[in-house]
Amino acid sequence: MISVEEARARVLALARSPQPEQVALYDALGRAMIAPAAARLTQPPFDASAMDGYALRSADLPGPLTVIGTAAAGVPYQGETPAGTAIRIFTGAPVPAGYDRVAMQEIVTRDGDRITIPEVGSNLNIRRKGNDFTKGSEFLPQHPLRPADLALLAAMNVPQLTVARRPRIAVLAGGDELVPVGTEPAPGQIICSNDIAIAGLAREAGAEATILPLARDTEESLRDRFAKAEGFDLIVTIGGASVGDHDLIAKVAGSLGMERAFYKLAMRPGKPLMAGRIGASAMLGLPGNPVSAMVCAKLFMQPLIRAMQGLPPGPEPLQAVLGRDLNPEGDRQHYLRARLAPGETRPRIEPFPDQDSARLWLLAEADALLIRPAHDPARKAGERISYLPL
Numbered sequence: 001m002i003s004v005e006e007a008r009a010r011v012l013a014l015a016r017s018p019q020p021e022q023v024a025l026y027d028a029l030g031r032a033m034i035a036p037a038a039a040r041l042t043q044p045p046f047d048a049s050a051m052d053g054y055a056l057r058s059a060d061l062p063g064p065l066t067v068i069g070t071a072a073a074g075v076p077y078q079g080e081t082p083a084g085t086a087i088r089i090f091t092g093a094p095v096p097a098g099y100d101r102v103a104m105q106e107i108v109t110r111d112g113d114r115i116t117i118p119e120v121g122s123n124l125n126i127r128r129k130g131n132d133f134t135k136g137s138e139f140l141p142q143h144p145l146r147p148a149d150l151a152l153l154a155a156m157n158v159p160q161l162t163v164a165r166r167p168r169i170a171v172l173a174g175g176d177e178l179v180p181v182g183t184e185p186a187p188g189q190i191i192c193s194n195d196i197a198i199a200g201l202a203r204e205a206g207a208e209a210t211i212l213p214l215a216r217d218t219e220e221s222l223r224d225r226f227a228k229a230e231g232f233d234l235i236v237t238i239g240g241a242s243v244g245d246h247d248l249i250a251k252v253a254g255s256l257g258m259e260r261a262f263y264k265l266a267m268r269p270g271k272p273l274m275a276g277r278i279g280a281s282a283m284l285g286l287p288g289n290p291v292s293a294m295v296c297a298k299l300f301m302q303p304l305i306r307a308m309q310g311l312p313p314g315p316e317p318l319q320a321v322l323g324r325d326l327n328p329e330g331d332r333q334h335y336l337r338a339r340l341a342p343g344e345t346r347p348r349i350e351p352f353p354d355q356d357s358a359r360l361w362l363l364a365e366a367d368a369l370l371i372r373p374a375h376d377p378a379r380k381a382g383e384r385i386s387y388l389p390l
C-alpha cells in the first residue's frame with residue numbers, strides 16, 4: 001500500500017489547469033484569483049489628514065497662527081498657505097502644499113481665528129500620497145478572496161476580476177441500505193449522510209457540488225449514475241470501495257475505462273480510497289464509513305479542488321502538545337478525532353478514546369485530527385504532535 005504522501009501527490013496530479021472566468025468584485029468572495037489585478041490609481045491619491053484639527057507648518061509652532069480656511073474630505077482647500085497661517089482640516093481632507101503637519105483639535109487652543117498649540121506630539125498626522133499602494137501595483141493573493149481582499153480591490157478601482165471557474169463536482173453515494181434525509185427508513189435501512197457532508201466539504205473548498213440520486217448496489221444503477229456524472233471536473237463516489245460482494249465501484253469504474261492512480265493506501269481511517277480518471281473527469285472513490293469518507297475528503301478531495309483553482313492545496317499540519325499518553329501506532333498513518341484546548345505556548349490536544357469510523361457525533365464534536373505516522377512509537381503527555389484543524 002502506498003503512503004498518504006504518495007497518494008496525495010498522485011491525487012494532486014489529477015488537477016488540470018484552472019479555467020478563467022470573469023466575475024464582478026462583489027461576487028468574488030471566496031473565489032481564487034488567477035490573474036493579477038493592477039491598481040488603477042494611487043492610494044491615498046494625495047497627502048491626507050489623519051485627524052480632525054489644523055494643518056500648519058511645524059516651523060511656526062507654537063503659534064499663534066491665523067486660521068485662513070477650511071478643508072474637508074471631498075472639499076479641498078484651494079488657497080495659498082503663507083507662513084504664520086493654518087487651516088481648519090478634517091480627517092481624509094487633502095493637506096495643502098506648504099503645511100507639513102496636522103495638530104489634532106484636542107491640543108489646540110482657539111480664540112476667534114487665532115490658534116496656539118503649546119505642546120505638539122511627534123506624530124505629523126498626515127497619510128502620505130501612495131503610502132497604501134501606487135497606480136499599477138499588482139495584487140494576486142494565494143488564498144480564496146476574503147472581505148479584506150475585496151476592500152483592497154475596490155480601493156484599487158478594479159470592478160471585475162479573473163478567477164478560476166468553480167470546479168464542478170458530482171457526488172455519487174450509493175448503497176441499498178440508504179434512504180434520503182427526511183424519509184422514514186424501513187428495517188435495515190439508514191439515512192444517507194455522506195453526500196451532504198462531501199458536497200459541503202467540496203463547496204467549502206470552492207467547488208460547485210451536484211448530489212446525484214442515490215445509487216443502488218447494482219452495476220446497472222452505478223453505470224446510470226456515472227453516465228449522469230459525465231462532463232463534471234471531478235466525480236466523487238462514496239461507499240462500495242471495499243472488498244465485499246456489494247462493493248462494486250472499482251469494478252464498474254474499471255469497466256468504464258477508469259485509469260487508476262491508486263487503490264488503497266496506508267491510512268486509517270480511509271484505507272480503501274481510490275483515485276484516478278474517467279474520461280475527462282478526475283475521480284475519487286471514498287470509503288463508505290462516514291468518518292472515513294470525510295477524513296479522505298479533507299485530506300485528498302479538498303486539496304484537489306483547491307489545486308484545480310490554482311490555490312495551494314493544504315491543509316498544512318500544525319503543532320500541539322499532547323494531553324495524554326498514546327500507545328504505539330500500527331502500520332497505517334492514523335488521523336484521530338481530537339479536541340483542542342488552549343495551552344501555554346501551543347494548544348493542548350487530546351484524542352477521543354473511541355475512534356469508531358461510523359460515529360459522526362464524535363466527528364461533529366472534534367475540532368482537530370491528530371496525526372500519527374505509521375509505526376509511531378508510544379507517546380507521552382507533554383510531547384509535541386501534529387494535527388489538522390477541522
Ligand SMILES: Nc1nc2c(c(=O)[nH]1)N[C@H]1C(S)=C(S)[C@@H](COP(=O)(O)OP(=O)(O)OC[C@H]3O[C@@H](n4cnc5c(N)ncnc54)[C@H](O)[C@@H]3O)O[C@H]1N2
Pocket residue numbers: 173174175177178190191192193194195238239240241242243244247269270271272286287288289290292357
Ligand atoms: N473484509 C473487509 N471488510 C471491510 C474492510 C476490509 O478491509 N476488509 N474495510 C473496512 C473499512 S476500513 C471501511 S472504511 C469500509 C469501507 O467500505 P465501503 O467503501 O465499501 O463502504 P460501504 O460498505 O458501502 O459502507 C460502509 C459503511 O458506511 C455506511 N455508509 C455508506 N454510505 C453511506 C452514506 N452515503 N451515508 C451514510 N452511511 C453510509 C454503510 O451503511 C456502512 O455501514 O469497509 C470496511 N469493511
Ligand code: MOO
Pocket residue numbers: 267268269270271272287289292293357
Ligand atoms: O479505513 Mo476504514 O476507512 O478504517 O473506516
